[in-house]
Amino acid sequence: MKKEYNYPEGYSLLQTTLKTNEFLKHPIDFINKSMAQFGDTYTATVGANKLILTKNPDFINHILRTNHRSYMRSDITAKRGAQFFGKGLLFSNGEYWLKQRRLIQPAFHRNKIKGLYSNIQQTIEHYLVDFPTGENIDIYPIMHDLSFRVLIKSLFDIELSKEVMAELNQIFEELSIFLMKDVNMPLRKLFYPFTGEERRHLKKGKRLRAIIRNIINERKSSTGEFHDILDMLIHSKYEDTGEFMTEEQLIDEVQILISAGHETTGNTLSWLLYNLASNPIKQQKLRDAIDNSSIDEVMENDYLKACINESMRLFTTSWTSERVAVVDDSFESYSYPKGTVVVPFFFGAHRDEKLWEDALTFKPERFMEDKKLAKSKKYFPFGAGPRMCIGNSFALAEISYFLFSFFKSFTIQTTTSSPTLMPLLTLRPDQVVLEIERR
Template structure:
């Protein structure tokens, strides 16, 4: 056990040799492995990732808040995640730090304000309605590919508001999927890098990155040459200027930000929706009550439906798309009994925080009512579905709007039934279900009620 190194008091945990011996178990099921260790070490523990460098993993709400909020200026994203991400997806706000990150955040954030998103609601709703008509029905349908496709279309149409050919859409989807798989493997299995000269994985991923950027560059050129104003996110970025210089964002940086927005935005939303459909079909009374509530309201009113928002919140509690994050200390710091040096990587484990029995009554139970009949102050300090602090997800309002509109349209169109299949968790950059297999059929409404 590691209890102390030099003048620092680190949490108990594992030495480098112990981590190496346990690496296979971690890679097989990282969420389960970390959760078991949280139980073993009381919610915070250390793991060595080098002879001198340490990770501290924690699901302690105060520690997480300290890192992401109260003392956030002493923390930034580590090069472990930013270097590879920036190499293959561009130096956008997800993979940048310091003054450059702050500059980009200030430029992009206004595009996601609630009033700006109102202009996109027509595009979001129209895309969802068109997609719902193509939803597969029948017994034992894996709904994940469909939901993933819809979420991707919503995001692309909101960014570009242009019809993409089926081939282009499939190509973009495939490129993003391949790049994400590579990034996760590269980050969590660094020894594989020794094989890249022989396997060609790095060169292949670089080519896919360039192809993706080329597609987006062509869209930007088409928009500029057309002189059209669509009111989409691309227009907002093209028309934005830096407050200190008044200059516009360069084309390559616009591409960086668009790639990051697509990368971070489509799969997280799709994963949350799929986990939610699994949870609802596994709890028929909750599903029936929500459907009865939604059938009485119009689709645009979905954003104000408290039961719907509470149901989404509960799904994000149990299956947070961002199941963990990471920060590195810029200077030595302390929290509670622990002290740790500069360069220590802190891993806030949101999945464990959201299922902590000491913080949530019947924590493992799917119960949307907990978000309907309590003040926000009762859970705000230990609920971070979109992260927390200055780096909180810039697209949180967009994601909530998309999920509300999709669920209203989907649940009022189809009758769902569980098949008994329990999805396996694929803990990649976001928490993905391997499959969500449901029985789906069109709803038959009482004509007298229509």
Template sequence: MSNKYHFPAGNTMLQSLAGSFKLIKDPIGYLSIEMEKFSGTYSGFMPDKGRVIVTQNSDFVNYVLRENHTNYKKAKLDTDVVAKQLGTSLLFVNRDDWRRQRRLIQPAFHHASIHKLYETVISTINTQIANFPQGEQIDVYPLMRKLSFSVLINSLFNIDMSSQMTDELFRAFVELQAFMTKDVLQPFRRLLYPLTGEEKKLIKQWDGIRDMLRGIVALRRADETGHNDLLDMLLNARYEDTGQGMSEEQLISELLILLFAGHETTGSTLSWLLYLIASNHQVYEKLMSTIEKTDMLDSPRDSYINAIINEGMRLYPSVWINERVALQDDQFGGFSFPAGTSILTYIYGMHRSESYWENASAFNPERFLTPEGVIDKNIKNYFPFGAGPRMCVGNNFAMAEMAFVLHAIFKTFHISTTGATPKEWPLLTLRPHEVILEIKKR
């Protein structure tokens, strides 16, 4: 590497190799130690990327994701490994393709559009929680994940879908996540796919899922009745330059990623929130007081409920680390690096840094409120949905859904802890591993 570049201080290739075993075993623990050692930004080496930069510095993160975002693209992991199964949806494309697709899809997720879905979302939530097990200790993560999936299914396809079809779709996404997680953490497994047939089996399963979605889309195209759902909005969307709609394959890819990313991230966040609220008596009591005087339909507009959700996402951001690749040589804060350098923005570390947050490890929703008790719009160093133009397109929908779920669950059930602390599972997203809580009907 030419001496003309000035990377941050960090680890040598040998040190990085030695640390890689710790990184795989305990990513958050390892990165937290490195961040403290190198004051929030360091460089290291990765076998498939060369020299990389890892940072939780808020200004650096903001520079990469917002200020100079045009010089950065999504990482190869996102665009190749994951997109191989889900297709080239908005989440994975870069530059002009992304900009064109974003303009097409974004109107479906504006506040005015998602308000039309509220009745469907609320009905689905109430139906799901009516079937929750009661009076026992249970891992709530599978419940929250299935609930979030059902909300998305009904919001996308406002039709009478059989429970068998819904369960088949849900199982397919669970299996896909398990496969992709192993694919990312153990890339050497790819060499064995021709022998094991594992990938071939998955591809066959997903061909069947795509055929199922094509059938739903075909029926919808032939039906002139409005269904007031996301599929209608996506089918009616038109590109600005051609006036044409999405191709069928593009539409299928967008539906797949909405189902995959939407239910997994929301399900994880809701699981963390239930644990955090149940563990904090003061927050629990204030939430109950809020719910008693707030109609469920109004919960997405309630400042305290939003503050609780924001604080939960600060402590446990689903997208706990982001990767961007520099398209041209760049520099920031005295550092300089060449095109092709991967920048890993460590969102989890930034959200828990004492440099940015007082008593950073504490669950304190009040930090997101002004003295007048309304949501503080000027909070910095906070990126739960990403940042800049590539911020999650479904953030408004996710926030509303989580507000509805919290209102419904705590109005219906008493949730208490069991003494078990959930383990963090930082995979493609930050998942909880076993959130054991006790659920009792009020």
């Protein structure tokens, strides 16, 4: 007999199909609207599959943390992503993922990241020397470029030529946009044989591999000493066999680190500057906190940390993710079969008035008043559970050093209304136009 499941209320196949365009036009508005109609959790029907979307923190913790063994990243993103960016941490699953995570995790431990602080700091200071000032400056491409440089310099402690940097940046951008459209609009695949789009992007993926391979090979044949992430990865050994990663594995992981690390950080920095520009009193408070401390204390600056936490709450760069159930599972009164995709809507959880007072207001003080809030089970800026962001200490160091150095030298104001949300693979602002002055 066919087993009965108790899915959350939601859209039938016909309704989901009819609403696809509305969803694609603005996924965040659409999900919010659907949650206003059905509640914190609802079902959409895509082909033969059901998709459960939720902003309920308990359900999110269920799939990412408490019952994570019953879930993995779905093939829709993992297999497809791996075709373009390689089978690194973000796009692997099961035993292989665990083996790689165990190997790579120590390189991202806070104490190891400390060894990169001076490198991060120098790249930022250098970048700020010629930082543009004046009215109407769109900060988004600048923050994107800065985060790319900081990550590349921390991965490979060498000067890459302008041409290689530009090519790398462009390939990552183009592949991310292609992948986002490919995952969200399955019907596009039907046209690939005619448009040649897939072939062109696979070729770009190969070019990317070739560039990274060159950098790794040059490094392996060099006799110099390097203090960077690549060095740690090259020398990491698997616990059981004592072997190093193969060249292909190294390329996979390096590509994933760049891909997962630069756009997320660039977006987070852009949203932070937007929040501080549109809240002059908070900006002044941050400046006071910075002026009264030294750069060595930057990672312990409470108000600075609170500003970062609050901005990541209000504008959650990793606005969503996905997991697929590998066995039948249930949560509270819901039950669903293996193969069901569950989508945690972090953005919605972070703006839920039931969970956050004045949820739509930028109020860093909330993280000062409650020191445990940043670690609470309703806050997911870096995800949760064993697949939580491996680069979170690195990202926080970069953002903290940037804020410290930037506000020592500059003041900012907003010049236009709030940026439009662009929910791509990560949540981007369309543009963040600021007036920037040197102090």
